[in-house]
Each structure stands twice: as C-alpha cells, then as structure tokens.
Amino acid sequence: xxxxxxxxxxxxxxxxSVSKALNGTGGLSAESREIxxxxxxxxxYTPNMTAxxxxxxxxxxxxxxxxxxxMLMGFKHPxxxxxxxxxxxxxxxxxxxxxxxxxxxxxxxxTYSDHCRFRxxxxxxxxxxxxxxxxIFRLVDTGIPCVSANEPIAGISTxxxxxxxGAKEGMDYLMRLGHRKIACISGPLLKTAPAAMERLIGYRExxxxxxxxxxxxxxxxxxxxxxxxxxxxxxxxxxxxxGFTAIFAGNDTLANGIKLALEDNGIYIPHDVSLIGFDGDxxxxxxTPALTTMRQDSALIGAKAAEILIRRLSGHLEVETVxxxxxxxxxGSCRPLL
Amino acid sequence: xxxxxxxxxxxxxxxxSVSKALNGTGGLSAESREIxxxxxxxxxYTPNMTAxxxxxxxxxxxxxxxxxxxMLMGFKHPxxxxxxxxxxxxxxxxxxxxxxxxxxxxxxxxTYSDHCRFRxxxxxxxxxxxxxxxxIFRLVDTGIPCVSANEPIAGISTxxxxxxxGAKEGMDYLMRLGHRKIACISGPLLKTAPAAMERLIGYRExxxxxxxxxxxxxxxxxxxxxxxxxxxxxxxxxxxxxGFTAIFAGNDTLANGIKLALEDNGIYIPHDVSLIGFDGDxxxxxxTPALTTMRQDSALIGAKAAEILIRRLSGHLEVETVxxxxxxxxxGSCRPLL
DNA sequence: CTGAAAGCGCTTACAG
DNA sequence: CTGAAAGCGCTTACAG
Numbered sequence: 001x002x003x004x005x006x007x008x009x010x011x012x013x014x015x016x017s018v019s020k021a022l023n024g025t026g027g028l029s030a031e032s033r034e035i036x037x038x039x040x041x042x043x044x045y046t047p048n049m050t051a052x053x054x055x056x057x058x059x060x061x062x063x064x065x066x067x068x069x070x071m072l073m074g075f076k077h078p079x080x081x082x083x084x085x086x087x088x089x090x091x092x093x094x095x096x097x098x099x100x101x102x103x104x105x106x107x108x109x110x111t112y113s114d115h116c117r118f119r120x121x122x123x124x125x126x127x128x129x130x131x132x133x134x135x136i137f138r139l140v141d142t143g144i145p146c147v148s149a150n151e152p153i154a155g156i157s158t159x160x161x162x163x164x165x166g167a168k169e170g171m172d173y174l175m176r177l178g179h180r181k182i183a184c185i186s187g188p189l190l191k192t193a194p195a196a197m198e199r200l201i202g203y204r205e206x207x208x209x210x211x212x213x214x215x216x217x218x219x220x221x222x223x224x225x226x227x228x229x230x231x232x233x234x235x236x237x238x239x240x241x242x243g244f245t246a247i248f249a250g251n252d253t254l255a256n257g258i259k260l261a262l263e264d265n266g267i268y269i270p271h272d273v274s275l276i277g278f279d280g281d282x283x284x285x286x287x288t289p290a291l292t293t294m295r296q297d298s299a300l301i302g303a304k305a306a307e308i309l310i311r312r313l314s315g316h317l318e319v320e321t322v323x324x325x326x327x328x329x330x331x332g333s334c335r336p337l338l
Numbered sequence: 339x340x341x342x343x344x345x346x347x348x349x350x351x352x353x354x355s356v357s358k359a360l361n362g363t364g365g366l367s368a369e370s371r372e373i374x375x376x377x378x379x380x381x382x383y384t385p386n387m388t389a390x391x392x393x394x395x396x397x398x399x400x401x402x403x404x405x406x407x408x409m410l411m412g413f414k415h416p417x418x419x420x421x422x423x424x425x426x427x428x429x430x431x432x433x434x435x436x437x438x439x440x441x442x443x444x445x446x447x448x449t450y451s452d453h454c455r456f457r458x459x460x461x462x463x464x465x466x467x468x469x470x471x472x473x474i475f476r477l478v479d480t481g482i483p484c485v486s487a488n489e490p491i492a493g494i495s496t497x498x499x500x501x502x503x504g505a506k507e508g509m510d511y512l513m514r515l516g517h518r519k520i521a522c523i524s525g526p527l528l529k530t531a532p533a534a535m536e537r538l539i540g541y542r543e544x545x546x547x548x549x550x551x552x553x554x555x556x557x558x559x560x561x562x563x564x565x566x567x568x569x570x571x572x573x574x575x576x577x578x579x580x581g582f583t584a585i586f587a588g589n590d591t592l593a594n595g596i597k598l599a600l601e602d603n604g605i606y607i608p609h610d611v612s613l614i615g616f617d618g619d620x621x622x623x624x625x626t627p628a629l630t631t632m633r634q635d636s637a638l639i640g641a642k643a644a645e646i647l648i649r650r651l652s653g654h655l656e657v658e659t660v661x662x663x664x665x666x667x668x669x670g671s672c673r674p675l676l
Numbered sequence: 677c678t679g680a681a682a683g684c685g686c687t688t689a690c691a692g
Numbered sequence: 693c694t695g696a697a698a699g700c701g702c703t704t705a706c707a708g
Contacts, residue, residue: 001455003685014695019687026688027693046448046455050397051685053388054700074423075413076620085412088438095444097437097457100426106433110384117339117384119435227623256624263626282414285565286594288601288626341701352679357703364704365677389701392684 002043011039022047059120062091062309063101065112069130078252078281079298080128083149086302087125094310096122103135112139123309126153132192147309149301151193152321157312159304159322161296163195166326167202168209170276170294171248173328175210178337179246179274182207183218185233185258187225187250196221196250199278203248217241222254230257238265245273245337252277252284252293259287259333274334278326289332297324340381349377360385397458400429400647401439403450407468416590416619417636418466421487424640425463432648434460441473450477461647464491470530485647487639489531490659495650497642497660499634501533504664505540506547508614508632509586511666513548516675517584517612520545521556523571523596525563525588534559534588537616541586555579560592568595576603583611583675590615590622590631597625597671612672616664627670635662 004018011018013036020026021036022045053059066084068077075081088098101115101124112135116124123145129136140146140155148158174182184203187196200219207214217240222233230253238261249255255277259269269275270289277284280295301324308320342356349356351374358364359374360383391397404422406415413419426436439453439462450473454462461483467474478484478493486496512520522541525534538557545552555578560571568591576599587593593615597607607613608627615622618633639662646658 001685005685015685016687016696017694020694023687029693032693046452048392048458048685049456050388050391050458051700052687054386054392054702055685055687057700059388073620074426075419076416076423078414081413081419085414088412092438092440092442093444097440100430100436102430102435104430106431114384118387120386120388282411283621283624286621286624339701343701353701354680354703355678358678361703367677370677386701389684390703392686393701393703395684 002045003048007036007040007043007045010043011036053120057120059122060096061099061119061121062096063099063112063116063119063121063124065101065124065126065136066128067130068128077128078283079279079296082298083127083302083305086299087127087149087306090303090306091310094306096310111135113142113144116142116144123147123313125149125305125309126151131190145309145312147305147312149305150195155319157308157320157322159301159308159324161195161301162323162325163198164202164205166294166296167199167248167278168206169326169328170278171203171206174246174248174274174276174334175206177274177334180212181218181244182246182248183220183237183244184248185220185222185230185237185250185254187222187254189221199250218244222250225251225253227253227257227260230254231261232257234258234261242267246334247273247275249275249277252279252281252291255291255293256283256287269333270335276334280329284331287333292331292333293329294326295329296326300324340383341386345374345378345381345383348381349374391458395458397460398434399437399457399459400434401437401450401454401457401459401462403439403462403464403474404466405468406466415466416621417617417634420636421465421640421643424637425465425487425644428641428644429648432644434648449473451480451482454480454482461485461651463487463643463647464489469528483647483650485643485650487643488533493657495646495658495660497639497646497662499533499639500661500663501536502540502543504632505537505586505616506544507664507666508616509541509544512584512586512612512614512672513544515612515672518550519556519582520584520586521558521575521582522586523558523560523568523575523588523592525560525592527559537588556582560588563589563591565591565595565598568592569599570595572596572599580605584672585611585613587613587615590617590619590629593629593631594621594625607671608673614672618667622669625671630669630671631667632664633667634664638662
C-alpha cells in the first residue's frame with residue numbers, strides 16, 4: 001500500500017505538501033503540484049479514507065435508516081427501494097458512501113446515534129423508520145445533519161409526496177368518469193405516518209368540491225398496508241354496503257387485495273366497479289386489468305433528499321419541506337360510467 | 339466525545355489497559371477490567387471505529403457490488419433485493435456494516451478494488467455485477483475475501499440456486515399434468531450469467547427423461563429478462579407455431595410478458611395454455627391467475643453467503659459452491675390436460 | 677498484571 | 693511556496 005510518505009520520498013517533498021497537492025488545498029506552486037500528482041498516479045496511490053476521517057472527523061459516510069416495519073419487505077419494498085436507488089446515485093456522485101444504520105453491533109444493542117458516532121457518519125437519511133420510534137427524535141436532537149423522505153419530522157428537512165392534492169386528483173379523475181358513489185379504503189390512519197390521513201383528506205376535499213356529502217359508510221380503514229389487509233378491509237366494506245361504483249384505495253398493494261375480495265364476491269373490475277390506487281408500484285402493471293393509480297415520483301424524492309442533505313453538509317442550514325406532486329397513471333382499472 | 343484517554347484519566351489506568359478491558363484482550367485483573375467497563379458505561383463511551391480501523395487495518399465493513407445491469411431496477415429487483423435483505427441481517431449480527439461499492443468517487447473514476455482500499459473494506463459480496471465485467475476478476479485477484487451470490491466466479495465461494503434440477507422439477511410438474519408439447523422461452527443465454535442456460539438444460543433433461551424429442555421450434559431465447567422481452571419472444575414463438583399446451587418461462591417477469599402476448603392473440607391462461615415461471619417474485623401473486631413458478635430461496639441464499647463470508651474472514655480458506663434447491667410454488671396458471 | 681513508546685496514514689495550524 | 697511538529701483515537705509489541 002502506497003502512502004503519502006512514499007510519494008514524499010519519491011518526489012523530495014514533505015508529506016504535508018503531498019497532502020496539499022492531493023487535496024488542492026493550501027499554497028503550492030503549480031509545478032510542484034503537478035510533479036506530486038503525476039507521481040501519485042504512477043505509484044498507484046489510493047487515499048486512505050480511514051486515516052483522513054480520523055484526522056478531519058469527516059467520513060463522507062451517509063447513514064441510512066431503513067427498517068420497513070410495515071411491509072416487512074426490506075429492500076423489496078416497491079416505493080422505498082426506488083427512493084433509495086436515486087438517493088444512492090446522487091449521494092455517490094457527491095462523493096459519499098452509504099452505510100445502513102442498525103440498532104445492534106454484533107450482539108450488543110446500540111442506538112442509531114451510537115452507530116453514527118461509532119462510524120463517524122456525516123449525515124443521515126431517515127427513509128423507513130419504525131413509526132413513532134423515539135430514537136429517531138433522539139438522533140435528530142444530537143444535531144447530526146438529517147433529511148427525511150416521505151415522513152415529516154420536526155426540525156429537519158423533508159421530501160414528501162403531495163398526498164392531499166394527489167388523492168384529490170385521483171378522485172377528480174373518477175368524478176370526471178362520472179362516478180359519484182366512491183368508496184375509500186384507506187391505509188392505517190396514524191399520526192406518526194400521516195400519508196393515509198393526508199390521502200383521506202384529499203378524498204374528502206374532492207367530495208366537497210363536487211358537492212357530494214361525505215358518507216362514513218363508504219370509508220374503511222385497513223390495519224396494515226399489505227394486500228391481505230386490503231382484502232380484509234374490502235370484506236368489511238362489502239358487509240355494510242355495495243352501493244358504490246368506484247373505490248379509492250390508500251395504496252397499490254391494498255388495491256390488489258381489494259380487487260381479490262371483490263372478485264371473490266363476483267364483482268369485477270372495471271366492469272362492475274372502478275378501482276384506483278396510489279403509489280405506481282410495478283406490481284400494478286402485472287394485474288389484469290393493470291391498475292390505474294396516482295404515481296409517486298420516488299426517483300425525484302430520493303434525488304431531492306440527497307441534494308438537500310449534501311447542501312446541508314456544506315453548511316446550508318435552512319430547514320425546508322419539499323412536496324412532490326403525484327401524477328395520474330391511467331391504466332385499465334377505471335371505466336367511465338354511462 | 340469521550341475517548342479511552344478520558345476513561346484512563348477517570349480510573350487511573352493507562353490507555354492500553356482501558357483498551358484491553360474494552361476488547362477483552364491481554365491479561366488484566368478481573369477487578370481492573372470491571373472498574374474500567376463500569377466507568378466506560380457511566381461516561382457513555384462509544385468506541386471510535388475509524389481509529390480502531392486505522393490501527394488494526396480491519397474496518398468491519400463489507401463491500402457490496404450491486405449494479406443490476408439487466409433489470410435496471412436497482413433495489414427494487416425482486417430477487418436480489420431479497421438476497422440482500424437476509425445478507426444484511428446475518429452480516430450485521432456478525433458485527434459488520436454494509437457499504438456499497440461503486441466505480442466513482444465524486445467525479446473521479448475508481449475501480450472496485452480502489453474503493454475497497456479507500457474504505458479499508460474487509461470483504462465483499464458480489465451480488466449483482468455487470469455480466470462479464472473484468473473488474474470483478476481483478477478485484478478477486480487482489481485476494482480480498484469475496485463471496486458471490488447466484489453467479490459462479492472462479493476462485494471464490496458461491497451460493498446459487500439449483501437451476502438445472504429446479505427447471506427439471508417445474509417441467510416434471512407440467513408432465514404430471516399431462517402436458518407433452520411444452521414450449522420454452524428462456525432468458526438470455528450468456529456464459530457469464532449462466533442461469534438461463536442451466537434452466538434450459540433442465541428443460542431438456544425433463545424432455546429426455548420423459549421420452550419426448552427436443553423440438554427447437556418450441557424454444558425461443560429472449561433478449562433481456564424483463565417483461566417486454568418476454569412479450570417479444572412470445573410473439574416470435576407464436577409466429578412459428580401454436581402447437582403447444584404449456585410454456586416454461588425463464589423467469590417470472592418474462593412470464594408476465596408472455597401472458598400478455600398470448601392474451602393479445604386470444605390465448606388465455608390456464609384455459610388454453612399453462613404457464614410456469616421461475617423465481618417466485620411477489621409480482622406473480624398479483625397476476626390473474628396467480629403465476630405458478632419455481633421459487634428460489636433468496637433468503638437462504640443471502641444468509642448462506644453471509645455465513646460463508648464471515649467464516650472466510652475468520653480464516654476459513656476453503657472455497658465452496660453451495661447449491662440451493664428451488665421449490666414448486668403452485669398457484670393458478672397451470673391446469674391438468676384432460 | 678500494568679504502562680511507556682511507537683505507530684496506523686492523514687491533516688492542520690504554525691513558522692519560515 | 694514549503695516543511696517540522698503535533699494530533700486525530702486507538703492498538704500492538706515490548707518491558708517491567
């Protein structure tokens with residue numbers, strides 16, 4: 001392994017001068033720098049980030065909190081994995097590496113903030129925490145630069161989908177197709193993970209604007225976000241009423257479960273009932289008919305989060321909440337009412 | 339930030355003694371150790387891995403090569419993401435953290451092996467490389483401990499699905515249902531990523547064992563692994579012949595494209611043609627009918643790969659190839675022939 | 677059982 | 693413009 005001492009010896013300069021040449025810092029004559037850089041390349045020098053991190057206390061490491069408590073799919077999660085993809089691309093272009101934060105180190109328990117100190121992490125992306133986890137707040141309180149994706153957290157910047165207007169837009173689409181009796185099967189209505197609540201607000205706003213009275217008989221809350229929960233919620237809805245021509249689902253996975261429940265009751269999509277989802281999962285394209293849905297721009301969310309965090313790390317302290325619009329992805333699960 | 343010097347000062351011991359107590363190394367009286375450990379807890383000490391890594395040249399960092407050149411889904415990839423999930427769990431339990439290896443550092447190009455040196459990575463999981471990438475071989479040649487998942491690489495341990503017998507088992511299932519004219523739409527037949535070839539071998543073995551002649555008219559190679567490629571391959575197949583009652587697909591995503599192509603030609607599954615996939619993607623459960631498939635045990639693959647790498651890092655040098663069986667996942671896309 | 681010394685590879689003031 | 697000194701927090705021989 002070649003070090004700056006080797007380069008110093010080879011060129012006759014001192015280690016600090018080699019360091020300055022390599023980093024482009026400090027005053028150094030252009031020729032000196034050129035000689036040093038050339039020699040470094042010739043000798044196949046690779047900087048040792050561990051040493052640099054120890055002396056500068058900057059690691060260029062970004063911690064990621066990715067737990068996926070609700071879907072238990074981990075990296076398979078259709079939405080968060082996509083956010084992570086684009087986050088990774090942008091953050092790597094910025095010269096940072098990703099490191100997953102966990103609460104254990106071998107057998108030992110540790111906190112996120114322990115892990116950050118342990119690895120000297122520069123900043124954190126809070127992507128997929130356990131909802132309501134107090135450790136997140138404690139981490140934020142340590143003052144380490146954090147950014148959150150798709151979940152608002154007090155005191156730090158957040159990038160999140162325009163859930164309210166997105167849901168409203170999906171409802172407006174159903175309205176344009178002539179639907180008036182529209183059921184809603186929402187995700188779990190938690191304050192700590194407000195997407196479901198926000199989408200329900202959008203549902204109600206659209207009803208109100210279209211002069212339709214809110215009917216709580218048509219609204220059902222699912223217990224989780226997965227397909228099975230959607231199925232069960234749809235069964236509960238159907239046990240009360242079938243007086244609807246369309247269903248607005250809290251997300252795509254729920255929508256799939258809902259579709260199966262309807263089919264088990266002889267109700268077919270889109271012939272008997274129209275169905276719209278939220279997210280734009282790839283899964284929806286595999287359904288027959290393919291699922292019409294409000295697509296979240298996960299790639300943009302991840303990229304924005306990375307940009308904000310990089311800016312934050314270079315001293316930009318302003319806290320901001322960026323809302324990303326959802327867009328209608330028309331496929332085959334909604335039909336116009338005659 | 340509290341260091342071992344602070345603990346040394348507080349307890350009256352020397353820094354080396356504190357280090358020994360913390361690491362459980364070297365001779366130290368039980369009482370001394372106890373005092374030191376207790377003080378460490380009281381003072382809220384967290385070890386600084388950067389410093390430790392610099393002095394021991396072990397980072398407890400595992401590099402991951404995850405490129406996904408063929409599906410371009412990144413972490414959304416249904417198979418590799420699942421392998422990564424279980425790998426992450428086991429590797430973290432072993433006291434290691436994950437770090438993604440890339441070929442760029444900010445604007446600078448770098449090799450995987452540069453990145454490993456840069457971060458002082460202890461070992462590498464080769465999960466999802468660009469097929470045929472020479473850099474992989476160069477990395478392996480550096481002697482850094484590597485393990486590969488789902489792709490055999492000379493000189494290092496590999497964990498990989500039993501593609502041949504898995505494919506054969508899927509075919510045998512179709513045979514048991516009475517099918518004799520079975521088409522095959524394989525994935526890209528590359529030597530550098532042999533899954534498709536192995537599954538085709540299984541297809542042929544089953545034919546042979548059942549006394550059926552191989553008919554190349556019934557076999558079509560798709561250009562990629564995604565649904566669109568499956569669609570196109572199915573169109574090519576249909577332009578030649580419709581004389582088959584079942585299709586064996588190279589993977590689940592292809593199967594979905596194949597299904598759409600058949601439907602566009604008025605051929606329905608499973609009524610007119612039975613269809614079996616390979617992988618066990620969640621997507622298959624969203625199809626109507628749900629896709630029958632040979633399920634790869636991704637969770638086991640990832641866990642095994644992590645165990646092997648951990649053993650390798652503790653000095654176990656033996657190179658092994660572990661084959662994991664695929665299992666039949668019966669859903670609704672195959673029907674018995676009367 | 678315990679500690680003084682040196683070192684891991686780099687950077688940061690500081691002095692010239 | 694250039695370099696000698698000290699330090700980042702830890703561990704590893706080595707000596708007592």
